[in-house]
Amino acid sequence: MALLKISEPGEKLAIPVHRFAVGIDLGTTNSLVSTSSGQDIEVLPDDAGNYLLPSVVQYSAEVDPVVGKIAISAAINDPKNTISSVKRLLGRSIEEVLTAPQFKHYDFDTQRTDSIPAIITAAGIKDSVQISADILRTLVDRAEKFLGGKLEGAVITVPAYFNDAQRQQTKDAARLIGLNVLRLLNEPTAAAVAYGLDSRDEGNVVVFDLGGGTFDVSLLSLKKGVFEVLATSGDTLLGGDDFDYLLAAWIKSEASPTTELNPMEEAELLRLANLAKHQLSDQNETSLNYLGWSGVITRAKFAKLCESLITRTISTCRRVLRDASLSIEEIDNIVLVGGSTRMPIVRDSVAEFFGKVPLTDFDPDKVVAIGAGIQADVLIGNKSVDDFLLLDVNPLSLGIETMGELVEKIIPRNTTIPAAKAQEFTTFKDGQTAMSLHVVQGERELVSDCRSLARFELRDIPSMVAGAAKIRVTFQVDADGLLSVMAEELSTGKTAEVQVKPSYGLDADSIEKMLSSSHENAKEDMEIRALREAQIEARQLIDAISSARSIDGQLLIAQEAVRIEEVVVELQLLVEQGTSVQIHELTEELNRLSSEFASRRMDLHIGEALRGESIDEVEQ
Amino acid sequence: MQQINQNYFQLFDLSESFDLDLEKLSEKYHARQVEVHPDKFSGATEKDKLRAVQLTSYLNEAYSTLKSPIKRAAYLLTINGLNVESVSQNDLGMDLLLEQMQLRESLDALPKDESALKALGHLKSEVGEKLNLKQNNFSREFASGELTQAKRIFHELQFLHKLLLEIESSEEQRLGY
Structure with a gap:
């Protein structure tokens, strides 16, 4: 494209402008923002020099939401209005959230019909997208202040194992604050980029990413600047938080309070557990005091409490190796990412499983943000893509519901994205004119065990015998890992297309809305077509009258000629500016006005023909 | 372009x-x-x-x-004008069907818990070896232009491939993935 840009003479030569783009790690516990300072990627601190922005938002009736450290200290006294771990709410339905213990101290709005979890706060009802947007805004403000200009785009990282709804909502949160999303980048892939570009290492690398609330394992092949993800797996409900909850439950059972805990006591319990977890990363034991009880927890005891969580992470590593068809011996390096990998039990277990000491040269908190910043710099055009290329995969299989509530997989997990797959379907009843499609995501065979992404109906299929109609459904996964589904009816050559972006917890209403909007588009198309037809009709009549006058103008009565001339001028104007109805009506009138003239012409020419002269000769 | x-x-x-x-x-x-x-x-x-x-x-x-060898084989036959979707009875030899039945029976007979993992591993390498052998046959027939013969071997490959996938999924069930 750049080659085609031609500068006007005298115009200043374009100096390559450094465009402002950032990488954002929107984490469960902490969020970070990074940007390119020309050469290196820097993680940006706040005014007090803190790189990590705690992903905590406090809402109040009087002032703007407070995000970060100040909000954390408020959580103890104002638990209902202080939202943490909102990332765990993304893409979930209200039913899932209501039964989760970690969210029990919030008041959820159960009246909502769109099924996006929303919390009743002092500042009104806030859903998971809005709360995430408030965190993003704080990061964007920080970056714009540093750069001294407006951001042109951002790469936002998401857990590799995030499903379509979770990805959509992350993008929606950015859209809510007008932030242009250059790409949703998988967190382990971002970490691998930061690691790979720095170390220049090649080979098979496992990224083990245990964050505050999510867990991913990705296996990448690094070769000559190409970062190819071979397989990824994870658990979007497993993270450091879960270690806190287990420890909190243990403290509670030891302290055995006589009454139900109030929200403040609950919050204090969690804070205490979190503190103890952190201390156990540096020391062998730590003392605890809670509601008059005091005791000690050792590293070994903590490891025992969290054994099941560790087992889950190792089992995921096994699955990734299996999906990539590689053995443990073929892994060259293991990179640890996410604050939770600071826990010695995690490090030791990973080292034991792979038989290799994992790399810890990188700050596990910053590495994802740095990778995102690098990718942002490339996508905004500051850096060439020739330096490196990312090839990522979709983490979960995509399929559709078939007979017997079974899932037919269309795009299996670990397929390199972007990916497209078309499948043909047909009707199974004579005269069937509609067909419904149910798109699901997941690995299980039964529809009810997978996540429903979208249901939509394809209508106006031409009525035919069973099996004659051909409907081609195309699944397209883009580079963000987002799916769009397109259905075309092929049998008559006339294609009907419905494009549905799957959304979170789609209910009947929103589907109806989506479908009616596609019908509205159809209405618009019809109006455009009617206008074109009216314009053509009017122009043809104007041309016909003009050529008739040049031949048989003497047949026109003066008064008649003036009137026709007036209407022709008016109609010419309407053709440019009028609606199809206006044009059509005036065309009809012109037709009436000129009909006398037309019949006189007819009489004349018929008479001439009868006298044995051809019309052509007369015209000459 | x-x-x-x-x-x-x-x-x-x-x-x-x-x-x-x-x-x-x-x-x-x-x-x-x-x-x-x-x-x-x-x-x-x-x-x-x-x-x-x-x-x-x-x-x-x-x-x-x-x-993927199996997808590559199917693709080669398709671009050479053969319809790999249609399988006729003549495409499959009786001995192949018998062998398939035997392998399947031994898969079904395995216990449903972790104790079957070792036997599954053996079965997997047995089927894997057969697959390799058949792939070599396919390659030879295809290279010498014997497309009908190549298609027949392709269908045998399909059988073995499907069986391999089933063995793998029963492994995964027992591993609790």
């Missing part, structure tokens, strides 16, 4: 054969990716962006087809 309907082998400048240098395939794939990947078009028009997504999708599909 890359086309959405280009022959997969031509797309990667490779000759049309079952025996493939996978290392070379991967190099060509990476080289093509650098040309068409959406990352190169993030500042382009919506139309060019969409085209990049479509071209890359096609490239990815081509690569995954050629990388």
Whole structure:
């Protein structure tokens, strides 16, 4: 494209402008923002020099939401209005959230019909997208202040194992604050980029990413600047938080309070557990005091409490190796990412499983943000893509519901994205004119065990015998890992297309809305077509009258000629500016006005023909 | 310029054969990716962006087809005018069906818990070896232009491949994935 840009003479030569783009790690516990300072990627601190922005938002009736450290200290006294771990709410339905213990101290709005979890706060009802947007805004403000200009785009990282709804909502949160999303980048892939570009290492690398609330394992092949993800797996409900909850439950059972805990006591319990977890990363034991009880927890005891969580992470590593068809011996390096990998039990277990000491040269908190910043710099055009290329995969299989509530997989997990797959379907009843499609995501065979992404109906299929109609459904996964589904009816050559972006917890209403909007588009198309037809009709009549006058103008009565001339001028104007109805009506009138003239012409020419002269000769 | 309907082998400048240098395939794939990947078009028009997504999708599909021996075999037969979807009774020998039944029976007879893992491993390598052997046969018949014979072997490959997938999924069930 750049080659085609031609500068006007005298115009200043374009100096390559450094465009402002950032990488954002929107984490469960902490969020970070990074940007390119020309050469290196820097993680940006706040005014007090803190790189990590705690992903905590406090809402109040009087002032703007407070995000970060100040909000954390408020959580103890104002638990209902202080939202943490909102990332765990993304893409979930209200039913899932209501039964989760970690969210029990919030008041959820159960009246909502769109099924996006929303919390009743002092500042009104806030859903998971809005709360995430408030965190993003704080990061964007920080970056714009540093750069001294407006951001042109951002790469936002998401857990590799995030499903379509979770990805959509992350993008929606950015859209809510007008932030242009250059790409949703998988967190382990971002970490691998930061690691790979720095170390220049090649080979098979496992990224083990245990964050505050999510867990991913990705296996990448690094070769000559190409970062190819071979397989990824994870658990979007497993993270450091879960270690806190287990420890909190243990403290509670030891302290055995006589009454139900109030929200403040609950919050204090969690804070205490979190503190103890952190201390156990540096020391062998730590003392605890809670509601008059005091005791000690050792590293070994903590490891025992969290054994099941560790087992889950190792089992995921096994699955990734299996999906990539590689053995443990073929892994060259293991990179640890996410604050939770600071826990010695995690490090030791990973080292034991792979038989290799994992790399810890990188700050596990910053590495994802740095990778995102690098990718942002490339996508905004500051850096060439020739330096490196990312090839990522979709983490979960995509399929559709078939007979017997079974899932037919269309795009299996670990397929390199972007990916497209078309499948043909047909009707199974004579005269069937509609067909419904149910798109699901997941690995299980039964529809009810997978996540429903979208249901939509394809209508106006031409009525035919069973099996004659051909409907081609195309699944397209883009580079963000987002799916769009397109259905075309092929049998008559006339294609009907419905494009549905799957959304979170789609209910009947929103589907109806989506479908009616596609019908509205159809209405618009019809109006455009009617206008074109009216314009053509009017122009043809104007041309016909003009050529008739040049031949048989003497047949026109003066008064008649003036009137026709007036209407022709008016109609010419309407053709440019009028609606199809206006044009059509005036065309009809012109037709009436000129009909006398037309019949006189007819009489004349018929008479001439009868006298044995051809019309052509007369015209000459 | 890359086309959405280009022959997969031509797309990667490779000759049309079952025996493939996978290392070379991967190099060509990476080289093509650098040309068409959406990352190169993030500042382009919506139309060019969409085209990049479509071209890359096609490239990815081509690569995954050629990388997998069973998909590659099916693709070779298809571009040579054979319909791999239709299988007639004559395509499958009686001895093959008997062997399949035996292998399947031994799979079903295994205990449903972890204790079956070792036996599953043995079964997996047995089927894997048979697959390798058949692939060599396919390669030979295809190279010498014996397409009907190649198609027959392809259907045998399909059987073995499906069985292998079933063994793997029963392993996964027992591993609790």
